[in-house]
Amino acid sequence: MSGHSKWHNIQATKNKADAARGKIFTKIGREIAVAVKMGGADPNSNAKLRDVISKAKQNNMPNDNIQRSIKKASGELNSVNYEEISYEGYGIGGSAVMVKCLTDNKNRTAGDVRHAFDKHGGSLGSLGCVSYLFDNKGVLILEKSDKIDEDALIDMCLEADAEDVINDEDVFQIITSPSNFHSVKETLEGKGLEFLSTEITMIPQSTVDLDEKQLATFLKMIDALESLDDVQDVYHNVNTGDMEE
Secondary structure, X not given: OOOOOHHHHHHHHHHHHXXXXXXXXXXXXXXXXXXXXXXXXXXXXXXXXXXXXXXXXXXXXXXHHHHHHHHHHOOOOOOOOOEEEEEEEEOHHHOEEEEEEEEOOXXXXXXXXXXXXXXXXXXXXXXXXXXXXXXXXXXXXXXXXOOOOHHHHHHHHHHOOXXXXXXXXXXXXXXXXXXXXHHHHHHHHHOOOOOOEEEEEEEEOOOEOOOHHXXXXXXXXXXXXXOOOOEEEEEEOEOOOOOOO
């Protein structure tokens, strides 16, 4: 795996969640709606819904909000149909950016995303123009403690069919294939592990460096994209160090 620290990005996301919790709840509500539409309202039989509920709880979303979103999507309350759509493009300095959206208005979303790129020296590209630079992986973040022996953890994860365990400062990153993500997560949770974060994400195969001015502009573009209501996730291959935190 690349040396890119997914954990830093997760920390940054948590900090932004604290500052704009209402917007985060709205976005998670959309994810719940899509998960219910695709696999039903019972999290026991809908692995995707279980994952989104876990994400909601990690972001301190109240249970009432979670249940309301499930009821809306299952038709018990008025609901809106959201469509998944992805955009790919280039940031300043030739950096690669992927944007995942859930929208009820593709024209609005496309215009908003394009504006964020254009305003900060970037440009939208065609589908597939940068996705080959990323790997789709499951990432489970486990906080280090005196109770966790690294060698024992590695053996446990490999037995659960994880692909890799990365020692990353104050956490372990457990990497899985998307197809094994749910089984690895449930197996390890069954062994008593409690994760700080679990998600299927896009990890860059390598990172690029920008100079200080370019990096400042790039991060403004990422902030602009993430502030859009229709944008769920933004992935990129820029080495940001600690600047996103």
